[in-house]
Amino acid sequence: xxxxxxxxxxxxxxxxxxxxxxxxxxxxxxxxxxxxxxxxxxxxxxxxxxxxxxxxxxxxxxxxxxxxxxxxxxxxxxxxxxxxxxxxxxxxxxxxxxxxxxxxxxxxxxxxxxxxxxxxxxxxxxxxxxxxxxxxxxxxxxxxxxxxxxxxxxxxxxxxxxxxxxxxxxxxxxxxxxxxxxxxxxxxxxxxxxxxxxxxxxxxxxxxxxxxxxxxxxxx
Amino acid sequence: xxxxxxxxxxxxxxxxxxxxxxxxxxxxxxxxxxxxxxxxxxxxxxxxxxxxxxxxxxxxxxxxxxxxxxxxxxxxxxxxxxxxxxxxxxxxxxxxxxxxxxxxxxxxxxxxxxxxxxxxxxxxxxxxxxxxxxxxxxxxxxxxxxxxxxxxxxxxxxxxxxxxxxxxxxxxxxxxxxxxxxxxxxxxxxxxxxxxxxxxxxxxxxxxxxxxxxxxxxxxxxxxxxxxxxxxxxxxxxxxxxxxxxxxxxxxxxxxxxxxxxxxxxxxxxxxxxxxxxxxxxxxxxxxxxxxxxxxxxxxxxxxxxxxxxxxxxxxxxxxxxxxxxxxxxxxxxxxxxxxxxxxxxxxxxxxxxxxxxxxxxxxxxxxxxxxxxxxxxxxxxxxxxxxxxxxxxxxxxxxxxxxxxxxxxxxxxxxxxxxxxxxxxxxxxxxxxxxxxxxxxxxxxxxxxxxxxxxxxxxxxxxxxxxxxxx
Numbered sequence: 001x002x003x004x005x006x007x008x009x010x011x012x013x014x015x016x017x018x019x020x021x022x023x024x025x026x027x028x029x030x031x032x033x034x035x036x037x038x039x040x041x042x043x044x045x046x047x048x049x050x051x052x053x054x055x056x057x058x059x060x061x062x063x064x065x066x067x068x069x070x071x072x073x074x075x076x077x078x079x080x081x082x083x084x085x086x087x088x089x090x091x092x093x094x095x096x097x098x099x100x101x102x103x104x105x106x107x108x109x110x111x112x113x114x115x116x117x118x119x120x121x122x123x124x125x126x127x128x129x130x131x132x133x134x135x136x137x138x139x140x141x142x143x144x145x146x147x148x149x150x151x152x153x154x155x156x157x158x159x160x161x162x163x164x165x166x167x168x169x170x171x172x173x174x175x176x177x178x179x180x181x182x183x184x185x186x187x188x189x190x191x192x193x194x195x196x197x198x199x200x201x202x203x204x205x206x207x208x209x210x211x212x213x214x215x216x217x218x219x220x
Numbered sequence: 221x222x223x224x225x226x227x228x229x230x231x232x233x234x235x236x237x238x239x240x241x242x243x244x245x246x247x248x249x250x251x252x253x254x255x256x257x258x259x260x261x262x263x264x265x266x267x268x269x270x271x272x273x274x275x276x277x278x279x280x281x282x283x284x285x286x287x288x289x290x291x292x293x294x295x296x297x298x299x300x301x302x303x304x305x306x307x308x309x310x311x312x313x314x315x316x317x318x319x320x321x322x323x324x325x326x327x328x329x330x331x332x333x334x335x336x337x338x339x340x341x342x343x344x345x346x347x348x349x350x351x352x353x354x355x356x357x358x359x360x361x362x363x364x365x366x367x368x369x370x371x372x373x374x375x376x377x378x379x380x381x382x383x384x385x386x387x388x389x390x391x392x393x394x395x396x397x398x399x400x401x402x403x404x405x406x407x408x409x410x411x412x413x414x415x416x417x418x419x420x421x422x423x424x425x426x427x428x429x430x431x432x433x434x435x436x437x438x439x440x441x442x443x444x445x446x447x448x449x450x451x452x453x454x455x456x457x458x459x460x461x462x463x464x465x466x467x468x469x470x471x472x473x474x475x476x477x478x479x480x481x482x483x484x485x486x487x488x489x490x491x492x493x494x495x496x497x498x499x500x501x502x503x504x505x506x507x508x509x510x511x512x513x514x515x516x517x518x519x520x521x522x523x524x525x526x527x528x529x530x531x532x533x534x535x536x537x538x539x540x541x542x543x544x545x546x547x548x549x550x551x552x553x554x555x556x557x558x559x560x561x562x563x564x565x566x567x568x569x570x571x572x573x574x575x576x577x578x579x580x581x582x583x584x585x586x587x588x589x590x591x592x593x594x595x596x597x598x599x600x601x602x603x604x605x606x607x608x609x610x611x612x613x614x615x616x617x618x619x620x621x622x623x624x625x626x627x628x629x630x631x632x633x634x635x636x637x638x639x640x641x642x643x644x645x646x647x648x649x650x651x652x653x654x655x656x657x658x659x660x661x662x663x664x665x666x667x668x669x670x671x672x673x674x675x676x677x678x679x680x681x682x683x684x685x686x687x688x689x690x691x692x
């Protein structure tokens with residue numbers, strides 16, 4: 001059925017080659033290009049507008065920020081990736097700290113779905129890069145930091161390097177040549193989950209995390 | 221088939237509903253203001269809209285090639301691609317997938333194409349439960365209503381309406397009309413469903429041909445849930461949603477979210493290119509892409525009407541439409557309401573059933589002014605008005621000529637005959653000024669609520685001559 005439909009649809013479309021009155025040369029779009037400091041300020045202010053927390057921290061001390069924010073929010077357990085890029089620093093910083101308790105899981109999520117859905121308070125993941133213009137984090141979830149980690153637990157901590165802060169989404173796609181290497185899932189996250197479906201009133205934490213806490217590591 | 225009387229009846233009902241009018245007015249005012257605030261620089265906006273129009277026009281001009289490329293890339297990535305000519309075929313494909321997995325529940329992210337398919341009713345008639353998970357859509361499903369706006373589906377409901385609805389459907393949960401509490405309750409109910417569902421369904425905002433990537437725009441996270449948690453993900457989309465390159469996505473995304481709700485970006489922009497790969501710990505093991513035609517390839521045949529297919533479904537034309545703002549989405553009686561719906565839906569269903577929609581417009585042009593991909597909506601509305609009354613059989617639109625009446629055709633033929641000769645014209649004008657007292661004054665519905673215009677006692681020519689102009 002679907003092969004027949006395919007041929008019929010394509011045949012009809014090939015009958016006609018529509019022309020359009022739009023210019024053929026791509027129109028240039030003005031794009032911002034900020035120096036680092038302004039880029040960080042833009043990134044931070046965009047995220048804070050949508051009620052995300054942004055902590056700009058010296059790279060050497062980011063785990064202290066993570067620890068103190070997690071403690072302050074009385075998070076009882078924190079999911080992290082044992083083989084992910086943040087693991088060493090987190091384990092070193094935690095030492096024998098009891099709360100929040102570190103949780104790592106390397107099994108497929110299907111095998112511990114109930115736990116992540118109903119018993120994990122928070123997860124911490126890395127972000128591949130970020131976008132200043134819109135205050136967005138770029139995540140390419142992988143085998144170590146799966147897709148659900150940034151989605152299911154009520155609190156999501158994201159750690160990102162300020163060096164990886166692009167001006168715009170377009171710049172990131174081009175500079176990293178995404179088209180040649182798209183992962184299973186590429187994500188832009190720009191705040192905690194939200195909705196204005198009830199009488200145009202913003203509410204946070206609809207299905208995804210209620211809180212998004214960004215730790216931006218800077219070199220200075 | 222929709223009748224003119226049904227449409228008129230719904231319009232009258234909507235116009236008589238003061239609460240609906242008030243909530244629409246304030247919602248649309250809010251959406252217009254946020255959009256405006258998001259585009260502070262008019263020149264930059266013009267350039268961006270032109271770029272958007274270009275990207276969509278480029279995609280449509282290569283549509284068959286790009287669809288094949290999309291199919292090839294998706295298939296290479298492990299996504300199964302299905303094609304459906306009609307809604308029936310599309311529903312059949314979804315049902316087959318559900319049955320292969322013995323799934324009894326389909327959890328859905330927001331998808332206007334699934335509304336077009338009337339998928340929920342179809343699957344439910346086969347014993348499969350469908351659950352909408354977008355908060356607005358979920359509320360409407362509880363209420364048994366269709367969406368009234370493509371971006372903000374429950375925009376016609378108040379907080380109190382929704383609170384009463386929750387109380388009625390979930391008597392165990394204490395009554396509250398607090399938005400955070402209502403949202404929290406919905407989160408709790410739906411979370412268990414995400415946990416249990418075996419198949420999730422989503423729409424597609426952009427399908428990228430060069431990489432085989434499906435892009436989804438959303439704020440709530442339900443779209444990510446539907447496409448990440450269940451073992452099977454079905455994405456349904458119209459064949460026109462394809463774009464050529466990944467680099468075309470950022471400008472369209474910027475236009476879409478800013479035009480729709482005045483957000484610089486949505487909370488989530490989700491790009492899916494394959495099912496779970498070996499070693500990955502979550503994500504669906506099966507991803508299906510369903511490409512639906514349902515009349516789109518026929519719209520494609522007309523070199524002017526093809527512009528209808530540029531649409532990226534932002535809803536800005538609705539938000540800025542004086543008609544939509546007064547009657548709301550339900551009055552249109554179609555999946556997509558508002559100006560874009562008034563050009564799209566009659567072409568799909570036929571002008572014989574929805575021919576009234578292109579006429580229900582003031583042609584003020586606000587829709588075309590805000591359209592992020594510069595669809596000339598008023599021109600297309602006019603074109604469909606013509607298609608509806610044309611007498612030949614050359615057009616491609618379904619139901620062309622169905623609105624033609626002998627009386628109207630005769631009036632215009634007489635008008636044209638009169639204006640072809642200056643002598644006849646002057647004679648007629650002289651006659652009209654003399655007979656102005658006895659000419660009929662009722663001009664149908666127009667004069668029911670307005671004073672009829674009076675024909676002047678002297679023609680413009682006469683008065684010009686009296687002023688000393690020589691018109692001979």
